[in-house]
Amino acid sequence: MLxxxxxxxxxxxxxxxCRPEVICAYPITPQTHIVEGLGELVREGHLQNCEFxxxxxxxxxxxxxxxxxxxxxxxxxxxxxxxxxxMAEAVYNASGxxxxxxMTLGNRAIGAPINIWNDHSDAMSMCDAGWMQLFAETNQEAxxxxxxxxxxxxxxxxxxxxxxxxxxxTHAVERVDIPSQEDVDAFLPPYEPVQVLDPTDPISIGAMxxxxxxxxxxxxxxxxxxxxxxxxxxxAAEFKxxxxxxxxxxxxxxxxxxxxxxxxxxxxINGTIKDTIDEMRADGVRIGLVTLVAxxxxxxxxxxxxxxxxxxxxxxxxSFAVGMGGQLASNVDLALRNTPNAPHVHSxxxxxxxxxVTRASLQRVFLRAExxxxxxxxxxxxxxxxxxxxxxxxxxxxRSGPIAENILRRLxxxxxxxx
Amino acid sequence: MVTATELLxxxxxxxxxxxxxxxxxxxxxxxxPVVAFCRIDDKEIRLRxxxxxxxxxxxxxxxxxHAIDVFQGLRPNGYLLxxxxxxxxxxxxxxxxxxxxxxxxxxxxxxxxxxxxxxxxVPNAALLGxxxxxxxxxxxxxxxxxxxxQFPGKIGDAxxxxxxxxxxxxAAAPAAV
Numbered sequence: 283m284l285x286x287x288x289x290x291x292x293x294x295x296x297x298x299x300c301r302p303e304v305i306c307a308y309p310i311t312p313q314t315h316i317v318e319g320l321g322e323l324v325r326e327g328h329l330q331n332c333e334f335x336x337x338x339x340x341x342x343x344x345x346x347x348x349x350x351x352x353x354x355x356x357x358x359x360x361x362x363x364x365x366x367x368x369m370a371e372a373v374y375n376a377s378g379x380x381x382x383x384x385m386t387l388g389n390r391a392i393g394a395p396i397n398i399w400n401d402h403s404d405a406m407s408m409c410d411a412g413w414m415q416l417f418a419e420t421n422q423e424a425x426x427x428x429x430x431x432x433x434x435x436x437x438x439x440x441x442x443x444x445x446x447x448x449x450x451x452t453h454a455v456e457r458v459d460i461p462s463q464e465d466v467d468a469f470l471p472p473y474e475p476v477q478v479l480d481p482t483d484p485i486s487i488g489a490m491x492x493x494x495x496x497x498x499x500x501x502x503x504x505x506x507x508x509x510x511x512x513x514x515x516x517x518a519a520e521f522k523x524x525x526x527x528x529x530x531x532x533x534x535x536x537x538x539x540x541x542x543x544x545x546x547x548x549x550x551i552n553g554t555i556k557d558t559i560d561e562m563r564a565d566g567v568r569i570g571l572v573t574l575v576a577x578x579x580x581x582x583x584x585x586x587x588x589x590x591x592x593x594x595x596x597x598x599x600x601s602f603a604v605g606m607g608g609q610l611a612s613n614v615d616l617a618l619r620n621t622p623n624a625p626h627v628h629s630x631x632x633x634x635x636x637x638x639v640t641r642a643s644l645q646r647v648f649l650r651a652e653x654x655x656x657x658x659x660x661x662x663x664x665x666x667x668x669x670x671x672x673x674x675x676x677x678x679x680x681r682s683g684p685i686a687e688n689i690l691r692r693l694x695x696x697x698x699x700x701x
Numbered sequence: 702m703v704t705a706t707e708l709l710x711x712x713x714x715x716x717x718x719x720x721x722x723x724x725x726x727x728x729x730x731x732x733x734p735v736v737a738f739c740r741i742d743d744k745e746i747r748l749r750x751x752x753x754x755x756x757x758x759x760x761x762x763x764x765x766x767h768a769i770d771v772f773q774g775l776r777p778n779g780y781l782l783x784x785x786x787x788x789x790x791x792x793x794x795x796x797x798x799x800x801x802x803x804x805x806x807x808x809x810x811x812x813x814x815x816x817x818x819x820x821x822x823v824p825n826a827a828l829l830g831x832x833x834x835x836x837x838x839x840x841x842x843x844x845x846x847x848x849x850x851q852f853p854g855k856i857g858d859a860x861x862x863x864x865x866x867x868x869x870x871x872a873a874a875p876a877a878v
Contacts, residue, residue: 286710286711286714286715286720288707420747449723449724450723450749453723453724454721454722454723455706455707455710455711455720455721455722455723456710456719456720456721456722456746457714457719457720550749551749552747553746553747553748553749554747554748554749554750556747557747557748638750638751639749639750640750640753641748641750
């Protein structure tokens, strides 16, 4: 049913259609509206056979989800930013134990300095924790990915994070098609656990594993994710047949056929990139886009096939590893490893801590990648004047003070100065 | 203001348009300046950048004219709607208003209409009614339906009455400027 609603609200409705049996919730901006919405649906009886458990922290939220999942319940939780960090130990446990929990991440920056706005630092901090990670481009895709995530998680008995850009998607009111209960039921069968804590048939889950078996357990975790590389496109095709929409899969392309330059990106930024590409195509620039849906598992072979033929690849990401550079760019580099005549990979870091990413800035950096390529990571719209002033200050004064506060002061001074 | 853009998006949706409403994502608190945006189009809206060159500007609190450059980016043929009981000259925005096409700038006392019909100083509904009359981007009926969906019952009816009164006030009297 077509509706004009807030993304979080639409996600809550759709997650309820997936019939979770245990929902553990601890609020943190910007995912709060999702669990609030689910809480209402449980309280008002719209979501039956579901226990909504308020817990005292994010660590407890995922720990309770782990217990519920091990007891055979379809378990769901959501978090963001520092909340994900606080549950970090449980994040590894959920995947290490092979429990098919689905968790929404309302993507947000990580402090310090404190910042509640959107970027992908939280998802990236846990990208190697053994969970599968799917990134939504639109709120419609956010809904659809949750349905597919439960199916994927339970098929492989592995947890899945659905990554949804905080505020940009979670707080946007836009048109979504909320599926029917019948269609969701037909796509997502009831949860049939591969392991379950049952008092009538007792087993242990989570035993100590020594050097003789740890590698094998880890290998099988990795092997399951490689199976997801095949399952995700299959589920996306099945989803399209039933719901009539392209959602999910590993990746998709936009105007990529004859492109000499391909942009690679994840999440809601793809919409703005598509509009930018349309403008540049109108000017005769042969540019296209590869939108990654799956970051874990990473679709190495599929990406290599798409990128190998072009001249320039621009990777735009809302996160970076301090001291190294863009994580997505490094992964794209890896996909092109040992490829003869590999394209030049240009790394762009954009939208950190909620900084808007505009068509104008994107167009500038795409043109620059061809004309004046750079080494390492390029920080989109970096205020170089303020950086220079702060570096100068740090060199001159030993007790130069806290960087964040210095930058804020310089910024307000520069804005107050006569133009 | 966040509610106003959401209602506007729903009104546009009810007419078959694509719409996208989003707040400026600050640490929102009562009394702090808040910006919210709404895009309306006849095709899917993919763009996620903030609106930097609005076609229309609704100013809920005219004291903001002192605090920030509200007019920044407003297109030369844009629309301006201000919630006030003062004239544009008294607000010291006569020069900016004069740059807009005739009939594109209106003042409406939305807070007073809200107090009269709703009993509380909540000007959103009245501003949207006035906006419908000023720009004809959405119809009053759609605004009313969006309000009733969001606020069923008596509160919705009262807000619809405020929206209708504001619509009629703007539609009836030709713009002074």
